[in-house]
Amino acid sequence: MTSTRGAQQRATVVTLALTLVTLVGAGPHLLSWIAPNSLNWQELSLISQTYSAISVVISAAALLGLVVSISVQARQARLEGEQTFRAAHRELTILTLGDSALMRAVGNRHEPR
Structure with missing residues (x-):
C-alpha cells in the first residue's frame, strides 16, 4: 500500500513539474497571443525590472531574518546545554550532601554529626 501511495505521489510531482515547464516555455507565446498589439x-x-528590484530587497530581508533566527536558535541551544x-x-551536590558515603567518595573526610 505504501509503495502505491509513493508511486502516486511521484507521478503527481512529475505531472506538475512537466506542466510548469510547459507553461514557462509557452509563456511568451501565450502573452503575445493574449496581449493587444498596441501594448x-x-x-x-x-x-518588471522594478518589481525585480523590490523582490531582491524582500529576499534580502528574508535571508537576514533566517540568519538572525538561526543565530538565536544556536544561542538558545548553548544556554540550554549550560542549564x-x-x-x-x-x-549531584544535593545527593552528595545527603549521603555520607558519597561525601567520603568526593573527598570530604569530615563525618556529618
Whole structure:
C-alpha cells in the first residue's frame, strides 16, 4: 500500500513539474497571443525590472531574518546545554550532601554529626 501511495505521489510531482515547464516555455507565446498589439512591451519590461528590484530587497530581508533566527536558535541551544549541566551538577551536590558515603567518595573526610 505504501509503495502505491509513493508511486502516486511521484507521478503527481512529475505531472506538475512537466506542466510548469510547459507553461514557462509557452509563456511568451501565450502573452503575445493574449496581449493587444498596441501594448508597449518596453514599458512592461521597465515595470518588471522594478518589481525585480523590490523582490531582491524582500529576499534580502528574508535571508537576514533566517540568519538572525538561526543565530538565536544556536544561542538558545548553548544556554540550554549550560542549564542542563548546572541542573545535573546541582542534583549531584544535593545527593552528595545527603549521603555520607558519597561525601567520603568526593573527598570530604569530615563525618556529618
